[in-house]
Amino acid sequence: MRNPIRIFLADDHAVLRAGLKSLLNAEADMEVVGEAGDGNSCIEAVVAMKPDVVLLDVNMPDCNGLEALPEIRRKAPDSRILILTMHDDAEYLRKALALGSAGYILKQSADTELLSAIRTVYNGGVFLHPGHTRILLEDALRASTPHPVDDPLGILSDRELEVLHKIALGHTNKEIAEMLFLSVKTVETYKARVMQKLDLRTRAALVRFALKHGLLDEER
Numbered sequence: 004m005r006n007p008i009r010i011f012l013a014d015d016h017a018v019l020r021a022g023l024k025s026l027l028n029a030e031a032d033m034e035v036v037g038e039a040g041d042g043n044s045c046i047e048a049v050v051a052m053k054p055d056v057v058l059l060d061v062n063m064p065d066c067n068g069l070e071a072l073p074e075i076r077r078k079a080p081d082s083r084i085l086i087l088t089m090h091d092d093a094e095y096l097r098k099a100l101a102l103g104s105a106g107y108i109l110k111q112s113a114d115t116e117l118l119s120a121i122r123t124v125y126n127g128g129v130f131l132h133p134g135h136t137r138i139l140l141e142d143a144l145r146a147s148t149p150h151p152v153d154d155p156l157g158i159l160s161d162r163e164l165e166v167l168h169k170i171a172l173g174h175t176n177k178e179i180a181e182m183l184f185l186s187v188k189t190v191e192t193y194k195a196r197v198m199q200k201l202d203l204r205t206r207a208a209l210v211r212f213a214l215k216h217g218l219l220d221e222e223r
C-alpha cells in the first residue's frame with residue numbers, strides 16, 4: 004500500500020487547524036504530521052520533518068507565510084507548498100507563485116477544493132482556482148500586448164486603476180480598503196506602486212492625473 008501524503012499545517016488559528024487535521028486524517032491517503040501557529044516555528048518544524056505538502060497561511064505572527072515560503076523552499080526543497088488563505092487578491096496570488104508556491108487556495112473553498120489541491124501538488128502539479136488561472140492568463144496577454152507610449156494607463160493593473168479611481172473620488176485609504184475588501188496596508192501598497200509607475204509625488208497629483216485621463220468619468 005502506498006504511503007500516505009505527509010502534511011504539515013501552518014495557521015495561527017488553532018480551531019481551524021483542528022478542523023483541517025480532522026478532515027485530512029479522515030482520508031486514507033493523507034496524514035497530518037505536524038502543525039504550527041507562526042512562521043518561524045513552521046520553518047523549523049518543516050525543515051526537521053520534511054513533509055510532502057505544507058499548507059501555509061499568509062497571515063501569521065513573527066514571520067508571515069509569504070516570508071516563510073522562500074525559506075522553506077530553500078531549506079526543504081522537496082516539500083510542496085500550498086497557500087491556504089482568506090485573501091482573494093491577485094497581488095498575493097502573483098507573489099506566492101513567484102516565490103515558489105505550488106498552489107493557491109481560498110479558505111472559503113477549502114471544503115470543496117482542498118483534498119484535490121493537496122493530491123495535485125503532491126503529484127507534481129500546480130493547483131489554481133479557475134478565476135486565478137484567468138488572472139494569470141490576462142497578465143500574460145497584457146505583457147505580450149505593447150502599449151502606446153502616450154497611454155500611461157496601460158502600465159497600471161486593473162486593481163491599480165481601481166485604487167487610483169477611488170483616490171481621485173476623494174476616498175480615504177480606509178474607505179478604499181473597505182470598498183475593495185482589502186487591508187489598509189494593501190491599499191497603501193497599491194497607491195505607492197501607482198505613484199511610482201506614474202512618477203507622481205502627491206495625492207493631488209494623482210487626482211489631476213485621473214482628471215486628465217478621464218478616470219472620473221468611468222464607473223469602476
